[in-house]
Amino acid sequence: MPTTPPSTARLAVSTVIFALRADRAGGPPALWTPLVRRTREPQLGHWALPGGWLPPNEELETAAARTLRATTGLAPSYLEQLYTFGGVDRSPGERVVSVVYWALLPSDEAARATIGPNVRWVPADTLPALAFDHAEIIAYALWRLRTKVEYSEIAHALLGRTFTLAELREVYEAVLRRPLDPANFRRTMLASGGLQETGEHRAGTPHRPPKLYRYDPAGPAPGIREPFRDAERTAS
Structure with a gap:
């Protein structure tokens, strides 16, 4: 029996970060991204993108920067809105619309990120199992980056x-x-x-x-x- 979608949606912001880091196996540098471990339900304990809820009195980019700084300690100078993800079933129990930003960091700046049991850097092309649709979001961000680097100075x-x-x-x-x-x-x-x-x-x-x-x-x-x-x- 189909479920009735919720009548209202909550608005959240998330950020995908890419930085160039040395390959652990001694190969060439690769793109890495930081993830944070969820400390509450739904999907408690799963790895996810840095993010949080959008307060009613805060601008989108300000909220993205704030949640990113709170979870990873990072404050990138390059922060651009990537896309809005709002699938009805992307979060169990309630409708969540996420405005996603992306950020690119030099290696020395990325090295200053907070590291702990709830923050982990992973290769962007070999992700662990992620919460919600965050693997799809990172895949989309990689596609945008690979397209944009061919015609712009984004590198x-x-x-x-x-x-x-x-x-x-x-x-x-x-x-x-x-x-x-x-x-x-x-x-x-x-x-x-x-x-x-x-x-x-x-x-x-x-x-x-x-x-x-x-x-x-x-x-x-x-x-x-x-x-x-x-x-x-x-x-x-």
Whole structure:
């Protein structure tokens, strides 16, 4: 017998965070995301996205930032609304509509996250069983990121203010989940007009210190969609 849907819905906010972290097995860096353990029913003890209820007097982004800071200690500078998830059966017992934000963090900022029995970082592509529809939400966020990184400068949010071309390539490889030819990548990025040399070099490397770059806010977005794939086809 079908159940009667509730007549009202509660509004919540959640946040998906992505950061580049070293692979535990010694492989290349990968995208990781923090999860929090639910401390109340429904689905007590399950891992879930950071989030909470939306108070009537608080703006959506303010609530997202507040709940994220309360659960993980993080306060990312890049926080963007991702999507609204409002399926009738996504939460047992009541209708819950979640406005989901996403955030990208440089590795050093992610390292300052609260770590404890109720906060856990996991690889974004190999998730444990999650509460509600949170696995679907993370999958959607990954799809958006992988689409957007090909035509925008969004990759810079996973880096520090300055970076080497090798560090930038690591971000693209982690997001797109495929290796990129270093020479073609370098040529495409430098030809894009979206990067600036800082005149400085990365110290502490075993070989010739690599140049440091930053994004040029006045330049075009250094995406890699068509030019880079054309270069890969030519190289092959």
